[in-house]
Amino acid sequence: MTVQQEAGQEIGQEIGRPRKRKEDARLLTGRTQWTDNLVRPGMLQVMFLRSPMAHARITRVDVSGARELPGVVAAFSGQDFAAEQGSLPCAWPVSEDVVIPDHPPMAVSEVRYVGEAVACVIATDRYRAADALEAIDVEYEPLPAVLDMNDALTDGSPKVHEAGNKAFSVKINSGDLEAAFRDAPVVIDRTYIQQRLIPSAMEPRAVMADTDGDAFTIWSSTQIPHVLRVMLAVVTGIPEHKIRVIAPDVGGGFGSKLQVTAEEVLCLLLARKLGRPVKWTESRSEGNLTVHHGRDQIQHIRLAAEADGRIRGLQVDLLADMGAYLMLVTPGIPLLGASMFNAIYKMDAYEFGCTGVFTTKMPTDAYRGAGRPEATFGIERMMDELAAELKIDPVEVRRRNWIKHDEFPYTTISGLTYDSGNYEAATDKALALFGYDKLRAEQADRRDRGDPVQLGIGVSTYTEMCGLAPSRMLGEANYGAGGWEHGSVRMLPTGKVEVITGTSPHGQGHVTSWSQIAADALGVPFDDVTVLHGDTAIAHKGMDTYGSRSLVVGGIAVLKACEKVKDKARKLAAHVLECSPEDLEYAGGAFKVRGTDAQKTIQELAYAAFTAHDLPEGVEARLDSDATFDPENYSFPHGTHLCAVEVDTETGMVKIRSYVAVDDVGKVVNPLIVEGQVHGGIAQGIAQALFEEAVYDAEGNLLTTTMADYLLPSAADLPAFQLDRTESPATSNPLGVKGVGEAGTIASTPAVVNAIVDALRPSGIHDVQMPCTPERVWRAMEGVRR
Amino acid sequence: MPRITVTVDGIKYEEDVEPRLLLVHLLRERLGKTGTPIGCDTSNCGACTVMLDGKSVKSCSVLAVQADGCEVLTIEGLGVNGSMHPMQRAFHEEHALQCGYCTPGMVMAAIDLLREDPEPSEETIREGLEGNLCRCTGYCNIVKAVRRGAQEMGRAVTTP
Numbered sequence: 001m002t003v004q005q006e007a008g009q010e011i012g013q014e015i016g017r018p019r020k021r022k023e024d025a026r027l028l029t030g031r032t033q034w035t036d037n038l039v040r041p042g043m044l045q046v047m048f049l050r051s052p053m054a055h056a057r058i059t060r061v062d063v064s065g066a067r068e069l070p071g072v073v074a075a076f077s078g079q080d081f082a083a084e085q086g087s088l089p090c091a092w093p094v095s096e097d098v099v100i101p102d103h104p105p106m107a108v109s110e111v112r113y114v115g116e117a118v119a120c121v122i123a124t125d126r127y128r129a130a131d132a133l134e135a136i137d138v139e140y141e142p143l144p145a146v147l148d149m150n151d152a153l154t155d156g157s158p159k160v161h162e163a164g165n166k167a168f169s170v171k172i173n174s175g176d177l178e179a180a181f182r183d184a185p186v187v188i189d190r191t192y193i194q195q196r197l198i199p200s201a202m203e204p205r206a207v208m209a210d211t212d213g214d215a216f217t218i219w220s221s222t223q224i225p226h227v228l229r230v231m232l233a234v235v236t237g238i239p240e241h242k243i244r245v246i247a248p249d250v251g252g253g254f255g256s257k258l259q260v261t262a263e264e265v266l267c268l269l270l271a272r273k274l275g276r277p278v279k280w281t282e283s284r285s286e287g288n289l290t291v292h293h294g295r296d297q298i299q300h301i302r303l304a305a306e307a308d309g310r311i312r313g314l315q316v317d318l319l320a321d322m323g324a325y326l327m328l329v330t331p332g333i334p335l336l337g338a339s340m341f342n343a344i345y346k347m348d349a350y351e352f353g354c355t356g357v358f359t360t361k362m363p364t365d366a367y368r369g370a371g372r373p374e375a376t377f378g379i380e381r382m383m384d385e386l387a388a389e390l391k392i393d394p395v396e397v398r399r400r401n402w403i404k405h406d407e408f409p410y411t412t413i414s415g416l417t418y419d420s421g422n423y424e425a426a427t428d429k430a431l432a433l434f435g436y437d438k439l440r441a442e443q444a445d446r447r448d449r450g451d452p453v454q455l456g457i458g459v460s461t462y463t464e465m466c467g468l469a470p471s472r473m474l475g476e477a478n479y480g481a482g483g484w485e486h487g488s489v490r491m492l493p494t495g496k497v498e499v500i501t502g503t504s505p506h507g508q509g510h511v512t513s514w515s516q517i518a519a520d521a522l523g524v525p526f527d528d529v530t531v532l533h534g535d536t537a538i539a540h541k542g543m544d545t546y547g548s549r550s551l552v553v554g555g556i557a558v559l560k561a562c563e564k565v566k567d568k569a570r571k572l573a574a575h576v577l578e579c580s581p582e583d584l585e586y587a588g589g590a591f592k593v594r595g596t597d598a599q600k601t602i603q604e605l606a607y608a609a610f611t612a613h614d615l616p617e618g619v620e621a622r623l624d625s626d627a628t629f630d631p632e633n634y635s636f637p638h639g640t641h642l643c644a645v646e647v648d649t650e651t652g653m654v655k656i657r658s659y660v661a662v663d664d665v666g667k668v669v670n671p672l673i674v675e676g677q678v679h680g681g682i683a684q685g686i687a688q689a690l691f692e693e694a695v696y697d698a699e700g701n702l703l704t705t706t707m708a709d710y711l712l713p714s715a716a717d718l719p720a721f722q723l724d725r726t727e728s729p730a731t732s733n734p735l736g737v738k739g740v741g742e743a744g745t746i747a748s749t750p751a752v753v754n755a756i757v758d759a760l761r762p763s764g765i766h767d768v769q770m771p772c773t774p775e776r777v778w779r780a781m782e783g784v785r786r
Numbered sequence: 787m788p789r790i791t792v793t794v795d796g797i798k799y800e801e802d803v804e805p806r807l808l809l810v811h812l813l814r815e816r817l818g819k820t821g822t823p824i825g826c827d828t829s830n831c832g833a834c835t836v837m838l839d840g841k842s843v844k845s846c847s848v849l850a851v852q853a854d855g856c857e858v859l860t861i862e863g864l865g866v867n868g869s870m871h872p873m874q875r876a877f878h879e880e881h882a883l884q885c886g887y888c889t890p891g892m893v894m895a896a897i898d899l900l901r902e903d904p905e906p907s908e909e910t911i912r913e914g915l916e917g918n919l920c921r922c923t924g925y926c927n928i929v930k931a932v933r934r935g936a937q938e939m940g941r942a943v944t945t946p
Contacts, residue, residue: 027886030821251887
């Protein structure tokens with residue numbers, strides 16, 4: 001049903017509609033508010049001098065040469081901040097034995113990775129600041145770098161911190177693992193390496209800070225303005241109510257801007273020291289060194305199975321590289337995989353162990369998927385190994401183990417309760433779309449012919465836990481905050497609608513999707529809704545955007561606030577129409593008295609609530625409300641991704657021939673946005689499989705400091721993806737939505753690597769280390785040819 | 787300090803510039819044309835792509851003095867009389883942007899690509915945009931948008 005409202009405006013079913021984005025026009029015409037675009041009167045430029053040593057004692061810093069240069073207002077060393085800079089926070093003390101070393105925003109006496117800030121200059125523009133950095137003199141006494149996790153845990157290893165190189169260890173058991181492995185017909189034992197990645201959001205980080213002498217405003221390219229505000233107060237001692245954080249337009253994050261950074265703290269302190277606005281914008285090569293990295297695990301996995309392929313038990317032992325310090329959620333990242341290695345499969349016993357290790361490298365932290373891509377890679381690679389060992393089709397071995405659609409809700413061996421899903425349906429759809437049987441026939445043919453270009457088929461049937469997160473469960477995990485989200489809805493006197501959200505979008509299209517949710521819930525036109533976000537003075541409460549949480553938690557908070565507005569409007573309508581609230585029905589944006597023509601539109605009621613001339617007892621002026629939502633459970637998107645690759649066995653070149661993804665993200669608010677998220681996610685997962693790796697040399701220097709060395713895929717490196725969906729609504733929220741931000745990235749990496757290994761398996765190869773570059777693939781072939 | 791004359795989005799500027807000043811910094815920090823962003827420092831990402839005398843350049847790898855006497859067209863000058871260029875509209879229609887940071891450069895590079903091949907195949911588009919990186923979209927919708935933009939620009943040329 002659609003109702004004509006004003007000219008050209010329709011009210012109808014917005015949820016599920018592929019609305020074009022409200023965000024686009026500004027972004028397409030350059031009317032943007034990236035932090036680096038912003039200018040304040042009298043603003044100064046900050047630049048940091050960074051350590052060229054992976055590990056060293058700082059014996060002397062002399063900034064006096066810099067201070068004398070033209071255009072330079074000030075220059076400081078770590079010593080100048082020592083009394084006020086505090087320690088960068090870690091909000092997730094994951095275990096009783098966790099070691100959280102002091103993490104000064106600017107190094108004072110010791111540097112522990114290449115890129116750590118040791119001094120800064122503040123000048124009238126960036127060219128003068130860059131000149132002045134050259135005039136700073138720093139003397140270091142080198143200390144041994146610690147680069148290899150296994151070596152770092154040996155007794156004789158040099159130490160990153162006084163307390164040693166072990167950050168924490170965690171072990172989780174469920175079921176009788178020993179019994180599962182005892183006399184098991186099949187045991188698969190593998191070690192996989194999750195290489196270190198650089199998140200590489202297209203917008204480099206930037207921070208601007210200003211003060212009126214008492215209160216501070218900080219603009220930052222961040223995913224987390226609300227968390228940042230609390231943390232800046234905690235770290236610097238500046239009272240929280242004197243800090244306002246604004247996340248203007250933010251150009252991508254992928255977890256890398258889920259951080260409280262040294263530069264944010266130092267810019268705030270510089271604004272205080274100088275009483276002037278300051279801005280810092282990183283160069284890309286500075287960013288590759290100092291934006292937190294992702295992944296970096298060594299996974300030792302053992303799997304015991306019956307002869308028919310049914311899994312008996314799974315044992316996972318991880319080494320996770322923390323880098324030099326524990327940042328905001330560093331130690332929690334590998335543990336987000338703890339409940340995900342068992343994935344969609346049933347088994348009798350499971351053990352997960354993880355040791356966090358300090359090294360003299362950039363700290364790791366959240367990167368798209370955060371712990372779940374690593375786990376999914378591990379188990380999905382193992383499922384293919386199991387299939388190969390038993391000579392069963394890899395889809396069939398999964399089918400024999402997965403939770404069936406009529407078994408939901410299902411409590412897994414690791415203790416999560418999956419509320420809904422249909423792995424059979426998604427897989428069947430994907431197989432049909434992919435032309436699985438035909439591709440297998442072609443593969444057999446190429447094998448028979450000894451074709452130098454072999455065809456490989458990769459399967460990945462993934463799930464993930466997202467919608468972070470139920471506060472109660474975060475408490476159980478010893479996380480330092482809750483997982484709720486806030487939304488408020490204001491009907492303005494003219495009948496237009498302002499939605500304020502605690503989520504902080506940086507490309508996800510919340511303005512469009514939240515407009516759709518509010519338009520449906522209130523019965524108002526989509527174009528009549530505006531969405532405000534990303535400023536702690538406007539969106540007073542929020543837990544920000546990460547972990548595919550925004551729609552699942554924040555979108556529901558908006559929906560709840562709309563429902564409250566409607567409840568209030570109903571009371572007012574009953575008063576105006578002189579009937580009881582129960583006699584009213586709400587449709588098409590108006591309350592109608594059943595069986596009569598009498599009605600009041602929500603816009604009329606908004607005006608009546610604004611004038612407040614005649615309000616019923618207990619109804620306050622203005623038609624607005626707010627709500628928080630705290631989910632009772634995570635959400636569990638799932639899907640089946642299939643990848644076909646052609647591998648040239650003579651050159652090692654891998655070409656993705658086709659890629660099919662059937663995802664189940666529950667109900668969909670905007671299919672256009674969902675599709676875009678899946679596309680981008682798949683691309684990032686493929687990038688891990690084929691292209692990207694942060695490489696340190698033997699002295700601890702990062703070699704991949706530029707986009708010439710760290711290979712982000714271009715359009716020419718990627719194929720088109722074929723997408724479809726199944727829909728198993730989530731039962732943990734009223735919209736039935738599950739979240740989609742990370743799904744593609746979680747699914748695609750193992751799909752691609754499984755395909756490459758599948759192509760080469762007849763040669764006796766059962767693994768290729770990521771990224772599977774032509775050289776790596778060629779070397780793997782050479783290894784077996786010899 | 788050399789004085790240069792440069793026309794940007796139809797407006798003529800005379801500026802005294804240091805010889806080392808990059809064109810992108812002239813645009814952003816001297817002329818306030820912040821629609822053109824900077825994404826890297828090695829001319830790999832293409833976010834800063836603008837037209838210099840009708841051909842696309844990465845404005846981070848051009849010195850301001852090299853633009854002396856030239857016409858620069860940025861994303862801000864692309865639309866006519868407040869309406870978007872067909873390529874901008876195509877990016878909107880095909881959902882070819884998410885965070886939008888790469889978008890100005892991507893749109894300029896796409897328009898430049900059509901100078902050489904007004905009806906490009908998918909492969910030509912992918913190869914032609916190799917110097918512009920996007921981290922959000924996986925490029926699928928960008929390719930679609932460039933095709934759509936090409937069609938609409940073709941139509942704009944052929945219909946009086």
